[in-house]
Amino acid sequence: MNKYVKSIIALTAICAAVALLLSATNMLTAPIIEKNESAAANEALLVVMPEGEDFTLMDISSYTLPETVTEVYAESTGGYVVKLTTAGYSTGMVIMCGVDATGTVTGATCLASNETLGAEKTYGEKTVGKTVADIDTVDTVASMTKTTEAYRNAVKDALNAAVILGGGSVDLRSEEEILKDNLSAVLPAAEGAFTPWFMVEELEGVSAVYVADNGSGVVFRKGEEFVLDEALSAVVVGSKTEEMDTSAYELHSSVTKVEKSSGGNYVVEIKASGFGINGDKYYDPSGEPILLRASVTPAGKIIACETLQQSETEGIGSACADPSFYTQFNGKDETNYKEIDAISGATLTTNGYKTAVGRIFETVKILEGVA
Amino acid sequence: MQKNSNLSVLVKGLLLENPVFVLVLGTCPTLATTQTVIGAFAMGLAAMAVLICSNVVISLLRKVIPDTVRIPCYIVIIAGFVTIVQMFMHAYLPELYDLLGVYLALITVNCIILGRAEMFASKNSVARSALDGVGMGLGFTLALLSMAVIREVFGAGSFAGIAIPFIKDHTIDILTQAPGGLLVYGLLIFAVTALTHGKAPKKKSFGCEGCPSAGNCMSCTGKEEN
Amino acid sequence: MENTKLLISILFGSILVNNYVLSQFLGICPFLGVSKKLNQATGMGIAVIFVMLVATAVTWPIQKFILDQTGLEYMQTIIFILVIAALVQFTEIVLKKFIPALHKSLGVYLPLITTNCAVLGVTINNITDGYDFLQSIISSLGCGLGFLLAMVLFSGVRSRIDETRIPQYLRGLPVTLIAASFVSLAFFGFGGIVENLLK
DSSP states (O other), X not given: OHHHHHHHHHHHHHHHHHHHHHHHHHHHHHHHHHHHHHHHHHHHHXXXXXXXXXXXXXXXXXXXXXXXXXXXXXXXXXXXXEEEEEOSSSSOEEEEEEEOTTSOEEEEEEEEOOOSSOTHHHHGGGGTTOOTTTGGGSOOOTTOHHHHHHHHHXXXXXXXXXXHHTTOOOOOOOHHHHHHHHHHHXXXXXXXXXXXXXXXXXXXXXXXXXXXXXXXXXXXXXXXXXXXXXXXXXXXXXXXXXXXXXXXXXXXXXXXXXXXXXXXXXXXEEEEOOTXXXXXXXXXXXXXXXXXXXXXXXXXXXXXXXXXXXXXXXTTGGGGGSHHHHGGGTTOBTTTTTOSOOOTTOHHHHHHHHHHHHHHHHHHHHHHTOO | XXXXXXXXXXXXXXXXXXXXXXSOOOHHHHHHSOSSHHHHHHHHHHHHHHHHHHHHHHHHTTTTSOGGGHHHHHHHHHHHHHHHHHHHHHHHOHHHHHHHTHHHHGGGGOHHHHHHIIIIITTSOHHHHHHHHHHHHHHXXXXXXXXXXXXXXXXXXXXXXXXXXXXXXXXXXXXXSHHHHHHHHHHHHHHHHHHTTTTSOOGGGSSOTTSTTTTTOHHHHOGGGO | OHHHHHHHHHHHIIIIITOTTTTTOOSHHHHHHSOSSHXXXXXXXXXXXXXXXXXXXXXXXXXXXXXXXXTOGGGHHHHHHHHHHHHHHHHHHHHHHHOXXXXXXXXXXXXXXXXXXXXXHHHHHHHHTTOOHHHHHHHHHHHHHHHHHHHHHHHHHHHHHHTSOOOGGGTTHHXXXXXXXXXXXXXXXXXXXXXXXXX
């Protein structure tokens, strides 16, 4: 028994001695380790905020920040360094972005990425000095749009995060989400599932139509308003289009399909020449041509226009598939359809598109027998 | 062999009782940290520091520690020194600390250290135990270095991070990976066995009781010797 | 769903890709020492799985709820190794008393596990990798299974080596290591499989 007790005492004593020794060593080394680590961490932070001093890691769990934000360091003069993880062509792009107290980007750098083209290495420099208001004006890099767009959006998220952390509020919803929320507010019965309706009938003052997938109704956009309108709904629901047999007419060879709506309007589907093709040709040897359609009144006025498919240069000509471009033709007729804003940097794509729209007017004239 | 001279206590660890190649102890760090010369050197020195300290302390306490709980006591002392070395490395050599990673903590269960504590330090004077620690530590370091030199020079075409012309264009990548480590280790043991043949001591008589595989380990029981 | 995927990738990752023995070199001593016979290899492997699981189940809460809370992280190594040593002793006593049959088959391997660096390694790695409790358990299970797999496979290789004539100085350890090198090479082929499987 005595031996047993002695063993326990010896072991306990040794444990205690070792623990004491360790805590002494820890007291000696812990400050140095901490200093080293914060110096190493600060070094990375200083790259994106050269003027910054004394960063502290924030607890962001109580804020609703953009989903890409993973870490935030608060800087002593009121700025923030935000670490974000986003995806360009592949996942795992880690970006660090500094935002000063005035909400201006002080620097952005990519810490890790799996991108192939390397645009992320220097793109951050372009965002320096931007604020929430003008971050969208930073151009993406042609042929590396996905990477640079993701990068720009990450910087924007960092700016938004800084606003939120500073006590402000930011609408973090994407355009699609905003549209969905607006539609649901007007027609909750649709449970958020809507399909845009291509306007083949003239609807006074309406710029867009959304049909509920479950048949519970139709929402109309009039200016900035979203409204229900029973009379117009009847038009939309009752509208039918039927494909026309155009073999009796001599239409331009780029016209692929013509439909006639129950209201007597034409829906013309046509190919347009893209980048590299100018003049009369409508095809693009390097890929698929642009395909678009427009609904036109018998009098030759465009009701609605949209791009169905395109394979233009990513980030330049591809903007022809953007509603902000093609909806410019809505309400235009033969006299004024050329007065639209061209896509910047893609004159040839714009010209090809305009030529195709011009041929739609010709087609309608032939079909109406007035040509 | 002059059994009692202090010099022989020191030098025996280098080749004749080399802990890595002859006693075959501490194989895990031997294989894991010898991808680079720097890593091997750091691991060797860290283990040597722990070995010397634990040998000295255990030798000092050899009359105090009761026989029944000696192994737990040794483990606590060794783990303590490992943690101290870890903390100092973390503070002053952070890059090496990151390089060695978990293997630094695993010095605790390195059989060389427990083995020497059990077989030598618990039976010898403080001075001789310290010398034994230096000798074994040097032997361990040298063994790691020789493995690392082969693996880094031929596997990565560099020495301590400095690229070597010509060889760097003709590297055998697999040497820096796991299979290469095992292969080089096997070939080096073969070389040392061939060199020391007839002189190598019966492995039975050395620090095996603390080794995890004692009893089953072929190099400890000598069953393989036939 | 994401979580299940992660758990599966941790499990198979630690069995095949990051096999503790063959690619991380943890637990090499028993791998070389006890893999001579298939039944020994299996016994050791199962004992290791058991101790790894119990050790993780004990050390993870200790780290999270005691060491991290009190700022005593530097006691990690000492506490963990003591816990493992105590657990091994305790397991042996319990087995001996209540399941003597199991003790008879596994008992001899238990004391050897205390200083098996794979056990200490897996408990420390689980903390370093920031796994939560379930992930830690799964990772330990994977490492243990990986250890068992390596042991069983290698015991097969060794039984073939025993039947061949080998040059004098290569006999014993050198040829064993070289054979282990080839087994390790085979495991190389698993790299990338696990990630791609779950894509």
